[in-house]
Amino acid sequence: MKIVDAEAYICHFPLREPFHPSWIPGLPSHANSAVILRLMTDEGIDGVCSGVAFAGEWKGFPELIKVFLVGRDPFSVEDFVQVLRSAKVIGFRAWFVEIALWDIIGKATGQPVYRLLGGARDRVKAYASTGELRDPETRARDAVRLVEEGFRAIKLRIRYDDIRRDLAVVEAVRVAVGDEVEIMVDANQAWLIHGFGPYPKWDLKRAMTVARELEKLGVAWLEEPLRMRDYEGLATLRRFTTVPISGGELNDDLDDFRELINRGCYDIIQPDVTFAGGILAGRKLAAMAEAAHIIYNPHTWTNGLGLAANLQLMGAIPNCTHCEYPYDPPGWTPEGRDAMLTEPIRIDGEGYVNIPSRPGLGVEVDWEKVRAHGERVL
Numbered sequence: 001m002k003i004v005d006a007e008a009y010i011c012h013f014p015l016r017e018p019f020h021p022s023w024i025p026g027l028p029s030h031a032n033s034a035v036i037l038r039l040m041t042d043e044g045i046d047g048v049c050s051g052v053a054f055a056g057e058w059k060g061f062p063e064l065i066k067v068f069l070v071g072r073d074p075f076s077v078e079d080f081v082q083v084l085r086s087a088k089v090i091g092f093r094a095w096f097v098e099i100a101l102w103d104i105i106g107k108a109t110g111q112p113v114y115r116l117l118g119g120a121r122d123r124v125k126a127y128a129s130t131g132e133l134r135d136p137e138t139r140a141r142d143a144v145r146l147v148e149e150g151f152r153a154i155k156l157r158i159r160y161d162d163i164r165r166d167l168a169v170v171e172a173v174r175v176a177v178g179d180e181v182e183i184m185v186d187a188n189q190a191w192l193i194h195g196f197g198p199y200p201k202w203d204l205k206r207a208m209t210v211a212r213e214l215e216k217l218g219v220a221w222l223e224e225p226l227r228m229r230d231y232e233g234l235a236t237l238r239r240f241t242t243v244p245i246s247g248g249e250l251n252d253d254l255d256d257f258r259e260l261i262n263r264g265c266y267d268i269i270q271p272d273v274t275f276a277g278g279i280l281a282g283r284k285l286a287a288m289a290e291a292a293h294i295i296y297n298p299h300t301w302t303n304g305l306g307l308a309a310n311l312q313l314m315g316a317i318p319n320c321t322h323c324e325y326p327y328d329p330p331g332w333t334p335e336g337r338d339a340m341l342t343e344p345i346r347i348d349g350e351g352y353v354n355i356p357s358r359p360g361l362g363v364e365v366d367w368e369k370v371r372a373h374g375e376r377v378l
Ligand SMILES: [Mg+2]
Pocket: 186, 188, 223, 224, 249, 299
C-alpha cells in the first residue's frame, strides 16, 4: 500500500458562545481552530488527523510534508516518526500527522487502533474537564449539573492570583457534589502564555501549600503545579504530598518523558498523542510509565479528532484510569469541540466514554462541514 495524495484544510468552526480558557487569560476563543489533513492511498483507504491551529500558522506545512508522505507505505510508522522529528528541528511540531497513518492501518486491517496496540479496555471513565475560571457558587452549580448529566469526575482550574480563591472553588464543588464524585484540579503552570492578561506564577512553596489543602479535600490529582522541566521541584513536591501530581501535556518525545519518569516527577503522565510524538510514541511512553508504576491519562484538549486519537491509545494501554472529556458550556461543548465529526463523542449513562470501535480512529469526518468552515491549503 502507498500514500498517493493528500489534502489539508485550516478550519475555524465557530463556537456557540465565546470561551475563556484559563490558560490563555485575556484572549477569548470564538472558534475551534484546527488544521485537518487527509491522506489517500492507492487502495482507496483514507486516513485523517488534526492539529490545533490559531491563525494561518500551518499554511505552508501540508505542502512541505506531502513530499515525505507521497510514495510512502503507511505501515512504515517508525520511519515516518523520524521525518516528524526532523520537522521539529525546523520549527514544525507536527506529531499529529502520524495519527493519519494509524487511521489507515486500522481501516486496512479492519480493526480500531486500540485493538491493534493492546486492547486493554472498551471504555474509560470520563472526567468533565472544565476550562474557565468561575466563582465558587457558579462552579458548584455547574458541578451539580455535570453530575446530573452523568459525570462521576470533574476537573477544575485553579488559576487565581489568590490561593484562597482557588481553594474556595474546590471547597464549594466538594460540598456540592459530595465525596463520591472525583475532583481533579489543574493549575496550568507547566507552560505559561504571556501577553494578553495577568496570571499567577507558582513556585514550589505555593504548590506545597495548595497540595496540603487539597489533601484535606480528597482531590484525585493536582495537575501542572510547576514548570514543565522543573524536575527538582516536581520531584520534591511529589515526595512532599499524598495528592497525586500529574503533568506532561506539552512535553514531547521519548527522552523528555524519560527524564520526567526517571526523576520521579509525576504520579500521572499526560502526553497527548497529537503533541507528544503520535500514537506509537504514546504506546511506548505507556510502557515506560507502566514499568515505573505510573498512570498515563492523556491530555485531550485539542478537538474531536484529537480526542478520538487519544481515546484509541487509552483503549490500548493497561495504565490508563481516566479520559479527559473537554466540556465547559456554554463556550466549549461536544458540538463545538467535535465540529469536524459527523457525530460528537459522548459519555454513556455511567459516565464512561466508549472507545470508538469502528476500524482506524473509529470516527467519521464531516467533509462538507470541513469545507464550509475551512480554507483549503493543499
Ligand atoms: Mg492540563
